Amino acid sequence: MTAALGFKRLGIAVVALVAATFGALALTSFLVPSDAARDAVKAEIRAVTGFDPVVRGDVSVSLFPYGTVNLGDVVFGDDRSAEPAFVAERLTANLHLLPLLLGRIEIADISLVRPRILIDFDARGRSNWTALIDTLARALKPTAGQRESVVSFSEIRIAQGTVVIRDRARDILEEMSDVQLSVAWPSISRSFGATGRITWRDEALDTAISISDFHAALVGDRAGLKVRFNGTPIKLAFEGAMSSRPSLKIEGTLAADSPSLREVMRWGGKPDLPGRGFGPFTLKAQTSLTPGSLTLSNVHVELDGNAAEGVMTFTSTPQALQGTLAADKLDLTTYSSTIRFLATNARGWDWQPFVLDALAGTDLDLRLSSRQVIIGQAKLGRTAIAANMRDSKLTITVGESQAFGGIVKGAFGLARSEKGGDVKAQMTFADVDLDACLGDVFGFRRVEGKGTLSIDFEGSGTSVLGVTRALNGTAELTGKDGGLVGFNVEQLLRRLERRPLSGGGDFRNGRTPFDTLNVMIKINQGIATVQEMRLEGASVRLAVGGTASIPSRDFDLKGTAALLASANAPAAAFELPFIVHGPWDDPLMLPDPESLIRRSGAAAPLLDAVRDRKARSAIKSAIDRLTGGSSAPAEPAAGTDKD
Secondary structure: OHHHHHHHHHHHHHHHHHHHHHHHHHHHHHHOOHHHHHHHHHHHHHHHHOOOOEEOOOEEEEOOOOOEEEEEEEEEOOOOOOOOOEEEEEEEEEEOHHHHHOOOOOEEEEEEEEEEEEEEEOOOOOEOOHHHHHHHHHHHOOOOOOOOOOOOOOEEEEEEEEEEEEEOOOOEEEEEEEEEEEEEOOOOOOOEEEEEEEEEOOEEEEEEEEEOOHHHHHHOOOEEEEEEEEEOOOEEEEEEEEEOOOOOEEEEEEEEEEOOHHHHHHHOOOOOOOOOOOOOEEEEEEEEEEOOEEEEEEEEEEEOOEEEEEEEEEEEOOEEEEEEEEEEEEEOHHHHOOOOOEOOOOOOEOOOOOOOHHHOOOEEEEEEEEEEEEEOOEEEOOEEEEEEEEOOEEEEEEEEEEEOOEEEEEEEEEEEEOOEEEEEEEEEEEEEEHHHHHHHHHOOOOEEEEEEEEEEEEEEEOOHHHHHHOOEEEEEEEEEEEEEEOOOHHHHHHHHHHOOOOOOOOOOOOEEEEEEEEEEEEEEOOEEEEEEEEEEOOOEEEEEEEEEEOOOOEEEEEEEEEEEEEOOEEEEEEEEEEEEEEEOOOOEEEEOHHHHHHHOOOOHHHHHHHHOHHHHHHHHHHHHHHHOOOOOOOOOOOOOOOO
């Protein structure tokens, strides 16, 4: 009974205390003028931040059931500027309860609703925040003379904010919207922290920023810095230190990863990367950031399953990337599969227009080496290449590549132009497997053996097909101990030697072996003229001339095939002119019919007879008598004989 009575009395006391508290708050709300509350809030903000807020809107005070002071249209800094550095639609100060009951206004925390923060650099690089930062530094100086007994507010919440960064010298304008941050203000410690979420370029990023010594950072001394961004396009983390005396410098460890580098580039405002690939991406490196330059050392980067290490440097004026990377193994199949020289049907050049937007905007100077490179079915050995891009012109230089069983060197260039794209190549394929080299690079699989190919050409057009129509240059090929695939010249010659009029049959299969092969070609406006083509084998010798159309991929060649008596007797036992006509993939080789008729003992006199006018008239007269035909028509005039 006594215990129950005690609890009852305690409950009554608590209720009375609460009632008295609310009564005191209600009474205070009538006794505290709005101007006094406004001035008290402004004074404490000035004491904590150094800023002297200018209130341009209405002021409202609510002390019941809890204390808040609302200031409308608040400007921090110069309120006379057309674009203030920091302006908030509303500032709400939540008050401590106990000091309020004692008649004092002390801020527990501050909320800024729809603030707009403008960071503006003029043409000389001067910031509109210079004066504000100096004010902050003076307010946060450890010897600023603040009363240590006063516990000031240490939390600022930002809701629906906007941050605008404008650099007039570099013509940069970036805006972060829907900024929702909770700021740990260094009122009772040296550190500064901000956590929350921002939206940049329509992507929400969870954000965390921490500075170990905020005052040191404001005055330019070295201070610890941690930054985290986590969003759909990218995750980024940095941990290190920053300073700004004599100039800005940030050093530390940077880590980033993304499910798609292509999407990161698009999100960052860069032109869409061509073709496929550029998917999963990770980066970790020691970082040094100075004005206009970002240097990455001890880089470990992975892209589409390929890993490389080295150093990289980014500069902003002009925008450029330089780097040297080394890899153990690179699989470039994903990228090469989108570089189509042939159309879908694989019987003509690709006619799809070039997309060269990625060549603009950023300069590139990148050196890459790898112990092994895979491109489709081709496996290359140790390879060193350099890629240079400047003024919308890309040049890829192959210092050396162990490819196709030999060594590849040279350079390939691609540039944007009024004609669409300019292509230029100077390449040497030394001591390579000709079938693999010609097949994988040019789609032509008709030559086997080891050899050396040198090409030097250039052309312009809106597509691969367009370039072939304007192609100019030269090509040289030397081969040894190989063969022509798709032609059995020796078998053809031996059959025609025995029976000239028996018909050649179909000899578009088999193989013609050779000891040496020499080819020299000159290209003019897409037409390749064979200046020399000689094939020497143990039993066959070929000499070919004529032209080949590169755009239509067909042959129009003439030559002479010789059947040798023996390997030690270079004199020809049988020679036969021939033509090669038709598409590269399936050309037709035909012997000269007149030569075959002349070799035929029975048909040769007939050929001579039809060439003689008197003999031709006599034969026709005899045919008319046998068939009862009409008399012969008048002989054609001299000089108009037709065979």
